Amino acid sequence: MTGLTIDDVSMRFDLPSGSFVQALKNVSLDLRAGELMSVLGPSGCGKTTLLNIVAGFLAPTGGEVVLNGHRVTGPDAERGMVFQQGALFEWMSVRENVEFGPRMKGTPVAERRATADRLLQITGLGDFKDKAIYELSGGMQQRVALARCLANDPDVILMDEPLGALDALTREKMQGLVLKLWKETGKTIILITHSVEEALLLGERLLVMAPRPGRIHREYRLPFAEMGVNQDLREVKKHPDFGKRREEILSMIWEMEEEIMGRTESA
Amino acid sequence: MTGLILLLLYVALFVGAMLLVGLATRGRKRRDFTALKTVTFGDESAVRPNRAASVISVVVIFLLWGAFTGSSLVPVHVPGPFTGDTSFTYTARNAGGAEDEATVFLRVFPLGEQPPEIEAEPGEGFARNDAAMIAAYRSELVRADRNDEGEDVEVVAVEGQPIAPGVTVAFADGEVTMTPRGSLNVSPARGLQMEEIWLPSPESVVAALVDIATNGFQNVPLWEHLFYSLMRVLVGFAIGAAVGIPLGYAMGLNDWFRGWFDPIVEFMRPVPPLALIPLVIIWFGIWETGKIVLLFLAALWIMAIAARAGVSGVNITKVHAAYSLGASKAQILRHVIIPNSLPEIFTGARVAMGVCWGTVVAAELVAAQKGVGMMIIAASKFQSTDVVLMGIILIGIIGFGIDILMRKAENWLVPWKGRS
Ligand SMILES: Nc1ncnc2c1ncn2[C@@H]1O[C@H](COP(=O)(O)OP(=O)(O)OP(=O)(O)O)[C@@H](O)[C@H]1O
Ligand SMILES: [Mg+2]
Numbered sequence: 001m002t003g004l005t006i007d008d009v010s011m012r013f014d015l016p017s018g019s020f021v022q023a024l025k026n027v028s029l030d031l032r033a034g035e036l037m038s039v040l041g042p043s044g045c046g047k048t049t050l051l052n053i054v055a056g057f058l059a060p061t062g063g064e065v066v067l068n069g070h071r072v073t074g075p076d077a078e079r080g081m082v083f084q085q086g087a088l089f090e091w092m093s094v095r096e097n098v099e100f101g102p103r104m105k106g107t108p109v110a111e112r113r114a115t116a117d118r119l120l121q122i123t124g125l126g127d128f129k130d131k132a133i134y135e136l137s138g139g140m141q142q143r144v145a146l147a148r149c150l151a152n153d154p155d156v157i158l159m160d161e162p163l164g165a166l167d168a169l170t171r172e173k174m175q176g177l178v179l180k181l182w183k184e185t186g187k188t189i190i191l192i193t194h195s196v197e198e199a200l201l202l203g204e205r206l207l208v209m210a211p212r213p214g215r216i217h218r219e220y221r222l223p224f225a226e227m228g229v230n231q232d233l234r235e236v237k238k239h240p241d242f243g244k245r246r247e248e249i250l251s252m253i254w255e256m257e258e259e260i261m262g263r264t265e266s267a
Numbered sequence: 268m269t270g271l272i273l274l275l276l277y278v279a280l281f282v283g284a285m286l287l288v289g290l291a292t293r294g295r296k297r298r299d300f301t302a303l304k305t306v307t308f309g310d311e312s313a314v315r316p317n318r319a320a321s322v323i324s325v326v327v328i329f330l331l332w333g334a335f336t337g338s339s340l341v342p343v344h345v346p347g348p349f350t351g352d353t354s355f356t357y358t359a360r361n362a363g364g365a366e367d368e369a370t371v372f373l374r375v376f377p378l379g380e381q382p383p384e385i386e387a388e389p390g391e392g393f394a395r396n397d398a399a400m401i402a403a404y405r406s407e408l409v410r411a412d413r414n415d416e417g418e419d420v421e422v423v424a425v426e427g428q429p430i431a432p433g434v435t436v437a438f439a440d441g442e443v444t445m446t447p448r449g450s451l452n453v454s455p456a457r458g459l460q461m462e463e464i465w466l467p468s469p470e471s472v473v474a475a476l477v478d479i480a481t482n483g484f485q486n487v488p489l490w491e492h493l494f495y496s497l498m499r500v501l502v503g504f505a506i507g508a509a510v511g512i513p514l515g516y517a518m519g520l521n522d523w524f525r526g527w528f529d530p531i532v533e534f535m536r537p538v539p540p541l542a543l544i545p546l547v548i549i550w551f552g553i554w555e556t557g558k559i560v561l562l563f564l565a566a567l568w569i570m571a572i573a574a575r576a577g578v579s580g581v582n583i584t585k586v587h588a589a590y591s592l593g594a595s596k597a598q599i600l601r602h603v604i605i606p607n608s609l610p611e612i613f614t615g616a617r618v619a620m621g622v623c624w625g626t627v628v629a630a631e632l633v634a635a636q637k638g639v640g641m642m643i644i645a646a647s648k649f650q651s652t653d654v655v656l657m658g659i660i661l662i663g664i665i666g667f668g669i670d671i672l673m674r675k676a677e678n679w680l681v682p683w684k685g686r687s
Contacts, residue, residue: 101593133683
């Protein structure tokens with residue numbers, strides 16, 4: 001069986017004060033290989049926690065995660081992660097960063113060099129191979145992070161607000177790049193975002209989560225990612241359905257946020 | 268008095284040079300990024316050292332040094348001590364109440380020279396003239412009434428001014444104080460210049476350097492003194508780093524190590540290495556072992572704490588990223604944790620080197636046969652202030668040189684420091 005199964009996962013953080021936070025409660029989800037899913041939700045609803053559990057950085061207090069038939073017990077090269085920022089190694093050049101995964105596996109130099117060159121070409125960093133990380137702009141650094149993840153050829157790519165720190169224009173270019181790479185490589189991708197537009201554009205499936213306890217609120221199947229593969233993203237955004245969905249989801253998240261505010265105020 | 272004049276002069280030179288350079292460079296604007304900033308006050312990055320100020324600052328120190336020591340390298344001097352022949356008159360009164368005047372002739376000569384004795388004619392009346400030889404900066408007791416004729420002659424005035432025990436009277440080139448027993452204590456004017464034993468002139472320091480560089484100090488060549496001090500620092504620091512860095516890593520990575528060594532490290536950190544000197548001497552003796560152990564201890568805690576901070580400072584997302592890329596624990600240590608800790612370790616190494624250099628000099632002051640610290644303490648016992656000053660300057664230059672080398676190495680090895 002190929003694909004990712006999140007089976008009845010719960011996560012509860014016990015606090016030193018004696019109380020606890022129920023970050024996730026009974027979350028179940030199935031992803032086929034090659035699916036692209038975006039995750040939206042108000043702040044604190046457990047998105048990062050869910051991703052960390054799938055990545056294997058956290059052990060859930062209930063349920064399990066199964067990838068391609070075997071249970072996830074820790075981090076592994078089969079599940080790559082792209083962080084929001086700060087995960088690149090400053091002491092390595094751009095190329096060494098991208099080569100890191102294959103090098104750890106012991107891939108021969110020539111082979112991993114070829115992989116890195118190809119991915120840097122695709123991500124438009126061909127001229128920056130030997131630059132240091134701190135010499136790159138934020139958008140370029142995120143492309144390096146993407147290339148580094150792809151160089152390792154994982155089955156699943158997990159992204160936690162990978163474009164969150166970028167300006168609008170760079171962000172739009174990167175969204176196009178993510179779609180292109182998804183289509184070319186056929187990876188399973190989970191992408192967390194705070195932008196409703198980004199979630200609509202970059203999700204065949206869109207998961208909306210609700211807080212306290214963190215759980216799945218609704219799920220959508222969307223056509224826009226497929227459209228965006230061969231079309232300009234701005235054209236996709238003009239699609240009448242796109243606007244409709246956006247309004248629908250925005251008001252849903254607003255409602256949730258207001259409910260949280262009300263609850264904290266009354267508490 | 269001299270100190271106050273020196274301070275005022277220094278402040279005046281500071282302000283004067285600032286105004287002059289400001290005037291000279293007015294109109295010449297900088298054409299770089301800083302020039303485009305409208306807000307520079309409070310913007311630390313807009314403050315770069317004024318190079319002219321640095322050069323003038325060093326020149327001013329040499330000028331003042333030379334001017335206050337009568338150096339021949341410097342064109343202007345503050346007034347030096349009086350030398351040459353001078354005299355003052357005194358009035359003596361005998362038992363009968365008669366008064367008579369006589370002169371005391373003085374020959375003031377630079378210290379170390381042996382000029383011919385000064386002679387004085389006895390003169391008229393019952394008060395007789397006197398003569399005295401005085402070295403510059405010194406004072407001399409003159410029993411002016413001793414050679415006067417008659418019983419119970421006492422001095423009642425100097426230069427026409429009444430004098431009594433404890434009273435001081437000035438004459439043209441100095442002053443005279445009467446002691447409780449009626450002698451005259453004569454001090455020729457000292458001027459504002461420093462005596463060689465207080466502050467040697469620049470050329471005597473250079474001469475001391477040349478002399479010691481060619482003839483050695485206490486039968487040991489200068490380079491050997493320097494080499495011994497440096498070698499102690501390097502060996503002590505190297506052993507301290509070789510033990511301290513792994514210890515710091517272990518403390519950063521393992522809870523048992525952390526728990527075990529935390530109390531020791533936290534206790535030893537605030538103990539200044541100098542406070543350990545007596546104990547180290549008792550345990551290891553005063554020779555090389557003792558000094559190396561002392562420097563080892565000086566470097567050990569600093570390096571352990573730096574390495575621990577380097578490990579603790581690793582951004583957890585970097586470690587997570589490495590795990591997700593398939594790295595093993597050993598690979599993460601080798602490729603993530605160690606490189607990530609290098610900036611902290613370099614900072615620690617710079618601090619440790621500075622502390623070791625200071626400690627070695629102090630340890631050599633206490634006991635050593637070779638080394639710059641030993642050189643200056645031995646010189647001070649012979650009152651060779653020029654050698655002391657030369658040693659201090661060498662110590663400063665070498666310490667500064669070590670720090671510059673460390674910074675160069677840092678720029679080269681951890682170029683990403685402070686830029687992530
Ligand atoms: N290590 C932890 N210890 C205690 N509580 C935690 C811990 N990690 C997360 N939480 C809590 O779990 C809840 C979910 O956190 P999580 O970081 O997953 O939210 P999120 O959806 O990613 O939020 P955001 O959109 O702001 O990134 C929050 O209430 C948070 O306070
Ligand atoms: Mg989050």
